[in-house]
Amino acid sequence: MPGLTKAKLAAVTERFGVGLWAQFGDRFYSSMRKAEMLDHTRRVVRHHAYLDAAQRLTERQVEDLHDLMRGALGRGPAHSERHQRDEDLRIAARLFNDFQASAALSAAGSGLSPDAWNRYRDAELRRIAAFCYHQFYEDRCVQVASV
Numbered sequence: 001m002p003g004l005t006k007a008k009l010a011a012v013t014e015r016f017g018v019g020l021w022a023q024f025g026d027r028f029y030s031s032m033r034k035a036e037m038l039d040h041t042r043r044v045v046r047h048h049a050y051l052d053a054a055q056r057l058t059e060r061q062v063e064d065l066h067d068l069m070r071g072a073l074g075r076g077p078a079h080s081e082r083h084q085r086d087e088d089l090r091i092a093a094r095l096f097n098d099f100q101a102s103a104a105l106s107a108a109g110s111g112l113s114p115d116a117w118n119r120y121r122d123a124e125l126r127r128i129a130a131f132c133y134h135q136f137y138e139d140r141c142v143q144v145a146s147v
Helices: 006-016 019-023 034-055 059-072 077-085 087-107 114-146
Strands: none
Touching: 006 034, 019 087, 034 087, 034 114, 059 087, 059 114, 087 114
8 A cells, every 4th residue: 555646545545434434533634644644544444354354253252342342442541541542442432332322222121122132233343343353353362372
């Protein structure tokens, strides 16, 4: 990607861009320096790779991912430092907190059948994983290395 022109980086970002980034104030601007454009475009491409990887997770891995999200992305100051350094983790944390709020509503009786809730839950966790899969992967690598 470093050899791409600014116009081609903009085209890649436009084609693969994720609306959630813009929703949270993270946008690609033609006035960016090339290095900034390159970083942003890398995130866009990485997001799609993570989304693909998240779709390939087993049900057990999705549960492990949920546990990691609950611990790493939950509210509280303990996790805010890494979120400040990693823009994608900030988005994942916001999405996960929204997901937890919807889980609370479901528990209160949203009217979804248990099967429908499970499908929604699985899809949302995999969607959120596209922003935090790197943390999940890093955590799994550390666990394997320590065994």
